[in-house]
Amino acid sequence: MSQQMNQERLMQILLAPQISEKATFVADKNEQVVFFVASDATKPEIKAAVELMFKVQVDSVQVSNQKGKAKRFGRYMGRRSDAKKAFVCLKPGQEINFNEGGTV
Numbered sequence: 526m527s528q529q530m531n532q533e534r535l536m537q538i539l540l541a542p543q544i545s546e547k548a549t550f551v552a553d554k555n556e557q558v559v560f561f562v563a564s565d566a567t568k569p570e571i572k573a574a575v576e577l578m579f580k581v582q583v584d585s586v587q588v589s590n591q592k593g594k595a596k597r598f599g600r601y602m603g604r605r606s607d608a609k610k611a612f613v614c615l616k617p618g619q620e621i622n623f624n625e626g627g628t629v
Contacts, residue, residue: 538566538574543610555614558621562588562611571611575621582616 540561542548548559562571568586575583589612593605615621 532577535570535574535577538563538570539578551612556617556620557612557614560611560613562609564607564609566609566611568611571613575613579621581619581621583613584616585614587612587614 540563543559543561545559551557551559558575560571560575566574566588568588571586571588572583575581589610591608591610593607596603596605
């Protein structure tokens, strides 16, 4: 029962990969992949979730909290929500390809 709950939790940790110029540069240079993750996720949970979902071996995980920007909507001030990013370093020879199966 605990294993099943744990696996369900791991499936909810990774929210989305970050696809940007900076993330692509980091991926090429350091063999890292950048993900947006749940705000309460821990490094061991992120490592286990990536290994479970993508069948790769993770070397290390660095985490950063990105504060949401203050934005104006006419005369009203709004705020984007905060985000937590995980920089996942893969072991040599491992890679995650997000281009598979995509239609353009």
